[in-house]
Amino acid sequence: MINKFTESNFKAICDNLAAKDADLKQVIDNYGYPPIWTRPNNFDSLVHIILEQQVSLASALAALNKLRERVQQITPTRVLLLTDEEFKACYCSRQKTAYIKYLAEAIVNGEINLENFEQMPDDEIRTKLTALKGIGNWTVDIYLMFVLHRTDYYPIGDLAQVNALKRLKSLPASTPREELIPIAERWSPYRTVASMILWHFYLSSPRKIQLHLSS
Structure with a gap:
């Protein structure tokens, strides 16, 4: 249940x-x-959580807003078109740029389906997400709490x-x-x-x- x-x-x-x-x-x-506190179950929200790793809320939000300005809507296909220099101009570190790209590729390739997570057990979601480089237990915890509202x-x-x-x-x-x-x-x-x-x-x-x- x-x-x-x-x-x-x-x-x-x-x-x-x-x-x-x-x-x-x-x-x-x-x-x-x-x-x-709640966030929609989409790629934008997971990117936001990745950007929040080990920085202030304000810094993460500034980077997220810069990305939004750059691509209008943060989707896997749009961010994969960005160069590393464009990510850098959006205040994304080299590491976080890589993490965001890994996640985008996993969604585009069908390895990750966020809609399916709505009905999946927590441990299965954790296994799938932590298999991606740059996504650890903290990131999954925040996703489960803020996005999927697991108790x-x-x-x-x-x-x-x-x-x-x-x-x-x-x-x-x-x-x-x-x-x-x-x-x-x-x-x-x-x-x-x-x-x-x-x-x-x-x-x-x-x-x-x-x-x-x-x-």
Whole structure:
């Protein structure tokens, strides 16, 4: 069975988490429910996630917008027509240029079908995507969470998530990421929604920094 959150059940899931975790309840009491962050299931969204790897949200969005200006619509066939110099002019590093091209080729060749992912189990999606160079577990986690709305992911590779959880639970900054995993496991089967509450806390509280994402 594929478990997803929707607009109709999102707040109920937040309430369920708040009943189990007083710290998450405090976030909702102080800042309200988090937004339902969502992205369409298309190539553009996966390119966006690749661009977000290990950089700030602002940097990734600037590169994405430059690509959009260059090709009007980010599709596999259009980006494959771009030269490496054109990618560079769109603020894409050599590595990320290669990753985007690998993904585009996989979609054009029929190795990857994003529409089919809608009905596929999470582990099969992960296997197919991580077979591509440049797509690791963090990228797949974000895809499953933001695009497919699967309910039970905590992206341990996400710097904002790690920092928010340490702050929320008053843990030392030096706490290893491995020690955060059991805390997140208490939120199962709704770790994705708990993660969105954490991002909401991170972005709403005064000490926010505009670093996202990944490793």
